[in-house]
Amino acid sequence: MRADRIASRTLFYLFLTAIAIAALLPFLWMVSTSLKAREAIFAIPIRWIPREPSLEAYKAIFTLTNINFIRAFINSMQVAVLLTFLPLITSAMAAFAFAKFNFKGKQVLFSAFLLTMMIPGTITMIPNFITLKTMRLLNTYTALVLPSLCNSMGIFLMRQNFVKIHDEYLEAAVMDGASLYRIFWTIILPLAKPVLFTMGLFNFMGAWNNFLWPLIILTDRKKWTLQLGLSNLGSNFYNYQHYQMAGALISIVPIIIVYLISQRYVEQGLSTGGIKG
């Protein structure tokens, strides 16, 4: 029995270490490569810690003529902020209507929202491109934001949350002469802070990492987000792996910082909604 325990304990730590190494090694290799000079990246045997650490790759990618990474970084920030807050507001508004009012066709409308989660993005992608092209919105961030104003997962989760808010609060506010808009801003939203925060976080991560839709909408290099710049770096500098790794690192760091600050909420969001970042 005791030997059994020790064996199982050893096996447990063995797996634990193996998985940790497998998860971390690619990142370490990324950092290591990004700090090497061009000749050093193809050196065998490999060196985890560069003999002569060099910032060559970082200097290079920030001074490329065809991809402006500083601009792309700022663009990504802008897009991520827009895509974090605007869908959050529109879905909170819709969720409020679904949670606290009765109106004709409520069930049908709510089902229609849920249905969107099952429509493959592949089908809507081409018509949406044509619609936005007709609206002359190609190469604008408005075109990135508009489709996401219908955020069914957000509406669904927030509605569940708003339903729990007692009607008495709201009725008391009405007695005091508050309008419905005021109630929404001053009572509903503050009470729903945790769920808003979690949703916002997932919106941010999704927006930051978003690739396919910006790829379709933003053809103008000046408008490119970080992911588009990075993908282009990957194809234009195919054998400059230190550039690619430096670019990858820069694109990952902001999301890691956001994640570390709010790790607790990410996990909560996962266990309640199963939303993918």
Add this chain to the structure above:
Amino acid sequence: MYIGGVRQKRVAILLFLAPAVVALVLFYLLPIATSLVLSLLEYDPLRPVSDIKFVGLRNFIDYFKYQDMRDQYLHVLYYIGLYIPLVLATSVLEAMLLNRTFKAKTLYKVLLYLPVISSWVAVALIWRWLLHGEYGIINIMLRTIGIQGPSWLHNKSWAMPGVVMAAVWKDTGYYALIVLAALKGIDRNYYEAARIDGASAIKQFRFITLPLVSPTIFLLLVINIIAGFQVFESIYVMTEGGPAGATRVPVEQVYRNAFTYYKMGYASAIAWVLGIVIIIATIIQFRFEKLWVSYES
């Protein structure tokens, strides 16, 4: 809820719903119809509207007739067949580890989650480098134990397994946390009773853990098959469908036909076939659900 006057309420409800509903109609519901119509047209957005031609089912017939469709689906099925068993196995294993108590567990969870929050583009670039035939760290490690690794993404038979490795690495942490939530819901008493009866660890896993997390695994299976058929970003950045078309998959072909060749009618036909395949695959899974998924009553 009884607040506000009837009139005020009507206007308010309308205003609260308006933005989301407009987006719903414009970008989700109408496009279903538009896409279906498009699939029957020859449509190039760069050419004048008068050039739009109605071609009936020709886009679909072309897609079925040439090797395109068969190849794309063979590739995507190969991807799904490799990816799903691997990712489910690793995430169940990881979840079981996380279900025990050990020091620095929070830190460990954070580590496992890093690949999940990283963008696919970054992950694809990292893995392209790890899988480099000559200087990739994976082949270098294989060489130390005497194996000459393939040139992964440049090799027709190894490109897809290479993509799958990257995908499993990226997604395991995400599914592990979902499985962990299910494991936490299992009543400890089951294991107590099994231990008293002298059941081995393997038997406990087979007859207690597995049946009780089977609904979660089923859910992950359904989600993953739907997502698997739509695999795109990993392929686009890692292989661009190559080498020699060995990793061409439906969504990547929708993208290429629509936005590189501007054959939007043909691309819509590919998208619709994909949509129907996904629906059929989902129905089949629910048919077989009862055979192996156990729900506690």
